[in-house]
Structure formats: C-alpha cells, structure tokens
Amino acid sequence: MSNWSLCCPLFLVVFLAVHLACGSLDLDPSLLENVDVDQLKSNYLPPGLQNANVSLADFQKLLQTKCEKAANDKSVNATALGKSIEEAALKLMGCLTGLANMTEIQAEIAEASPKGDLDVVFEKYCLRMPQAKACLKDFNDALLPCLTTDEKSHNAVLQRIGDKLLEFICYKNGDQIALFIAEQGPECLEQSRDGIATCLNNTFSSYLPKELGNPADWSLPQLILGPKECVDLYAFETCTVELLEKCETITPSNIVESMFRYVRKESSCQPHIDRAKQQHKRALPLPLTGGSGSGSTSSLHHLTWTAAGLLMATLLTRLG
Template sequence: MSNWSLCPLLLLLAVHLVCGSVDLPGSLDPSLLENVDVDQLRSNYLPPGLQNTTVTLDDFKKLLQSKCQKANDHLPKGSVNASALSQSVQDAAVTLGECLSGLANMTEIQAEIAEASPKGDLDVVFEKYCLRMPQAKTCLKNFNEALLPCLTPDEKAHNAVMQRIGDKLLEFICYKNGDQIALFIAEQGPECLQGSRDGIAKCLNSSFAGYLPKDLSPEWNLPQLVLGPKECVDLYAFETCTVELLEKCATITPSNIVESMFRYVRRESSCQPHIDRAKRQQRQALPLTGGSSASLHLTWTSASLLMATLLARLA
C-alpha cells in the first residue's frame, strides 16, 4: 500500500482553493458529499488512463470503513465496529466543515477582499479572520480525535507531526495578522496560481504511474497518512517544481511567499536530513548521466489528491 503525506495534501489544497477549480459552498451540511462533482474531480486530477474509473462516493465510504477495520486488525475479532468508526469520521468531517465555515464563510471573504483591495485594506480583512485562529485549531483537533481510531500504528506515530503541520499552516497564513496573504493577493498571487495551473498539474502527474493501481476499484486500499523519508523528498520535489513555475509570473512575490510556506512547514518535520541526502545522491549520480540534470519527482498519487479533495468538500 502506498503512503501519502498530509503535508503536501494541505499545501496543494490551499493552492487548489485559490485557483478556484472547485467551488466551496458558504455553509456545509451533512448531505454535502452527495453534491460533490466526482466527474469534475476525475477530469481535473486523474491521469488520462484513469479518468474513466467508475469509483463512486459510496465506494470511497467503503474504502474508509475498510481502512478503519484494517487499522484495528491487531485487536480481538469483533471488538471493533469499523462501520461505526467510519461513520464517526464522516460525521466529524461534516462537523469540521460546519465549524470552519462558521468562522470563515468563503463567499463573504471573497466579497470582503474584493471591496478591500482597491482601498488597500486587505490587512484589515485578514486580521479579522486571523483572530479566530485558536477556534480553527480546536476544530481541527476535534476532527483529528475522531480520525485516530482509524489510523494504523505507523500513522499514529506520525500524527503529532501532522497536527503540528496543520497548526503551522494556519499560523503561516495568519503571520502578523495575515500580512503575507494580503501581500500575496495584492501582488497578483491568485492570478499567478491561476496562470500556472497546467504546469502545477504536470508537476503532480510527473510520476503518478508507479504509485497508482492499474484500476481504481473499490478493493483498492487507502494509502497511509505518514510523512516518511520518501514523502519528504516528494514534498521537496513538489516545492521545487511549483516554485520554479511561479517564478515565471509577472512578479516574484507570489513565488517567494509560496516557497516560504513550504519551508515553514518543513521546519516542523524531520524532512531536511532526507532531502539533503537525496540532494547528495543526485549530485553523485550526475557524472553517470553525462552531466544531465537529474530531477526529483513528485510521488504523491492523484488518487490521494482525489480523496483529499472529497474530504475537503466534507470539511
């Protein structure tokens, strides 16, 4: 079973929301999953060979239940109700969405940004919402507690890191009451991301083939939520690829802010030694390739991204 990292998931989801390829509602309700446009997600995120997959939302629910069951296989048979655990995760995801949307309504934020931008008052808008950051962290903590019973021992060992990364992402967004995000918008950051969407998609798809099953069937196992050496290198590869794309935008500020976000998150993990080792191996391999540039490839699967986006629509 392939592993996936929550860290690039969160980072790319942030990019995805800014680019606006999936519309988020202003408020959420328990029937939210039924309104997800799975066809849109397939066409946006799966490689061409897998875009005709017939996996449904019910299949994903079954995958979640299966994951809850397998995570508890070490316990006495019959001692764990995987169906109930799976339902608890789904309910918690809806609660998380309601909690976060109560703190920050996307439709209202967009309207406030549009009104504040011409006046140079974006910092006022973000300060208002950043004051709610402690409540947002509580929302995430409550969801995480519901998720824990469905995590494997390895995933639980990585969970504290994942929690810190989620908290640090919020802190980065609200650094100095949102100054960086206000600057990002003022310096055409959203437009830069929008114009780079195709390139970012190529970064994502650069090495999907080795990490996706040949057929996305209901029997496919959900990947693990861990941040190991391989995932660290993949995150750095995605960072490098994305930053290089954004550097081609009209101003360098969006690229600098995105790069700072990646680095800010990396400091909360133990990734740097693994990244440094990969860089050394790359340099050592250069003479064997005739001096050609060897590149690190992103290995986060598009199936993981698909599942992430579904969970994002819940949350």
C-alpha cells in the first residue's frame, strides 16, 4: 500500500481513504473489485509488514490523528475532516472510473491494435483530461486541511506533477501511450514486475516502520518532495529504467525515462540529484586502466539507487 504510493505521495492517501470510505460509510465497494490487496501486500510491502494484523479502525484512527496534528487546534473536528477525505477519495475514484473504465479501455485497445488505430482510442480518452484534472483538484481541496505546514508548501508542486503526468500521457492526444503499447510496453512491464518491486522496496522501505506494532505509534509519511524524496525518486527511476532496458525493445524504457524527466522538471529536484551524483563521483576510486570512462554513467546510476540511504545522510547534512 505504501511503497508504490510513495512514488507520488498523494496516491497513498487516496488508496487509504478509499478503503476507509468503503468500510466506514457503507458505500459501494465495487470500485475496488479488481484490486488484489493481498497481491499488493505480497509484492510491495517489506516482509515485516505483509502479515500485519491491522483493522480498518486502526487506519481510520491513523487518518484522524494526522488531521489532528495538522490542525493543531482542539476546536477542529478531526473526525469530520477524516470523513471528508474518505468521501472525497471515493468520489475521486468514481470520477476517474467514469472517465476511463479500465475494462472498456482494454477491450478497445485489443480491438484497435490489429488495425493500427490505437491513437483513435487514446484521443477519445485524452479529450477528457480537463475533467480528470478537476477530479484531482477536488480531492486535493478536501485533503488540504489535514496537511502540515511543510506539506502545504509542497502541495502546489505535487499538484503540478499530477497534471504534468496526465499531460505526458496525453501528449499529442496519446501518441506516447499508443507507441508504448505498440512497442510491447505492457509486456515489458510485466516481465520486469518483480524487479520493479525490488526497486521500490530497496528505495522506499526506509519510509515505513520495520513492523507495525502498536497502531498508536504509527504515522503517515510526510507528503512532501524534499531533498531526500527527490534523490530516492531518482534512485527508483534509474533502477526501473535499467530493468526496462533489458526488454526486447528499447522504446518502453525510453518512454518511461522521458516521463520521469518530464515530471521532474516541475519540481526543484534536479539540484539535489546533481549534488548527490557529484558526491558519488568524487567518492569513486580512480580506474586502474586508462580509457574514456566507458560505462561510468551506468555505474553511477547503479550506485545512486543501491546506496540511497548513505547518500541521503551526507546530502541532508550538507543542506543543513
């Protein structure tokens, strides 16, 4: 639930709040009928958390506690704020499902692919992008009262990233995603699924406790994109791209890398990433033989994600 959501922290709250809404408000849970929660836990949670005995009430309390801490005002009804997020999350999922039903899209793709008409399918859905952005904004508005001061300062950036991600997918009415599918992108992702799960856990597991223990001691990760999050996200990017480069065609990895870069431009991450890369470069031993440094970029990328924890300790110390 958490590792893949941390790649875009807003999704963590969406996923949690939808589960809460379906349980506590007696609303239609059919929106989640295709989500295999056990598989998500097995693939993406660290071993110590996969078999945790956690109740729905525990997660509701977690969301309420976050609202209480953010509001820092006893007159604020944190329970009501939590409920409003749950309702807004379910509304968001309903809105997005109404705009793009995955079952229907898959059927349309299967029919259009042999004809070379994928662009027609995605143009149809990309014309709905303004409504999708509006859905995300409505949910974000409900989320704001439960964000800390730091989270609020990062909120506009995260909103822009969400918008830019939609724009990338719908660039030229979906040319990118149509090319991704035509060039065996989905097959490449499926082939790399286990490796990507490892990238996620290696990069983001530090955001979670080693074990859940007492729910009263939990806290949701900060929904921010600071120096640590920037470097960790870049670590996940490089790890994932290296995996996808092993697929039969290079196009899927190129498109995924372009997506990361496109989204990253909306953040202030690049200086932190550049600094981290320079620190690693200075730490690398000199080669024993001469040459032009062939393969140095790949080695640097590999070190970036495998040593993210050490990187961040140094980086944060320098940043004060």
